[in-house]
Amino acid sequence: MKKKIIIDTDCGVDDSLALLCALNSDKLEILCITTVFGNVSVRQAAHNTSYILRMTEREDIPILIGQAKPIVQPLRYPPDFIHGKYGLGTIRSEYTGKNVLTTSAVEYLIQTIRNSDDKITIITIGPLTNIGLALQLAPDIQDNIEEIIVMGGAYQANGNVSPAAEANIYGDAIAAEIVFRSDCLTTMVGLDVTTKVVMDKDYLSVLNNHKLYGNFIKSITGTYYDFHVNCFDIHGITPHDLVTVLYSIDKSLFTTIQGRIYVSADGRMMGQTYVDRRTDIVPGTEWDNRIKSNICTEVNVENLLSEFKNILFQ
Ligand code: BDR
Ligand code: CA
Numbered sequence: 064m065k066k067k068i069i070i071d072t073d074c075g076v077d078d079s080l081a082l083l084c085a086l087n088s089d090k091l092e093i094l095c096i097t098t099v100f101g102n103v104s105v106r107q108a109a110h111n112t113s114y115i116l117r118m119t120e121r122e123d124i125p126i127l128i129g130q131a132k133p134i135v136q137p138l139r140y141p142p143d144f145i146h147g148k149y150g151l152g153t154i155r156s157e158y159t160g161k162n163v164l165t166t167s168a169v170e171y172l173i174q175t176i177r178n179s180d181d182k183i184t185i186i187t188i189g190p191l192t193n194i195g196l197a198l199q200l201a202p203d204i205q206d207n208i209e210e211i212i213v214m215g216g217a218y219q220a221n222g223n224v225s226p227a228a229e230a231n232i233y234g235d236a237i238a239a240e241i242v243f244r245s246d247c248l249t250t251m252v253g254l255d256v257t258t259k260v261v262m263d264k265d266y267l268s269v270l271n272n273h274k275l276y277g278n279f280i281k282s283i284t285g286t287y288y289d290f291h292v293n294c295f296d297i298h299g300i301t302p303h304d305l306v307t308v309l310y311s312i313d314k315s316l317f318t319t320i321q322g323r324i325y326v327s328a329d330g331r332m333m334g335q336t337y338v339d340r341r342t343d344i345v346p347g348t349e350w351d352n353r354i355k356s357n358i359c360t361e362v363n364v365e366n367l368l369s370e371f372k373n374i375l376f377q
Pocket of ligand 1: 075076077078102188189214223229230231303304
């Protein structure tokens, strides 16, 4: 049986690669895609997702527009120097398919999860505002969630928006804390693993020759590639969100440990994902006895990259 999933995205460059992977995988059934602010505005994220679903001829999948800003903290300026002004490198999409529904993403998430006969896996590849709000408004849906797989955070690695914080967690630290303190099984696919995966020029040139998606991939990855060269001196791209979708497809590519994740919601450490690995908990402190998350610490890069190629070129 295919794994039933919902993807929550701020559809930029690596989100697009993640969507292409999920849409082409025979292991996943996408029930809907919800959008959130982050790399671009929440509406632009819906345009971009819409563009991808038209290109892949999958306009049967509903798109729901979610939250335009974090639950409490102010909205940050979108990182256009990373993903391009409209999130897809040089492409400007204004397309809105009929499958972009008018129901709010949070409401749709609640109803879809509540009414599903099977447990649902949620893959978040943007800030966690939509899913955080859904859990807050309807805690009963936790029983019908198989796992929440989060692209975000860092265990031993440094952050990418600050030394302490990764962008998706920093984007809405309070929402992330709601998710990690919930009773759902959560998995953190953070910078410890996602930055180890680099698609170099040779690898990208293979993707750029894909019959259906080659031109698209070429157009979206240019700005993102330049950002990696200029900021990190890496001649390649790190496809964070794609790595996260591949976790949902093949967990054997990863090594994980278990720990309780706490998110700092203010100050210098805002957005930090602190991992508590203690076995004994002292009762009565704010370090409550929340359930342990899976934390990805290692990834088999070679196998992961070849798995993505196989999925795309099958
Ligand atoms: C995350 O932040 C976004 O810019 C990317 O799409 C990814 O989801 C990486 O920190
Ligand atoms: Ca993203």
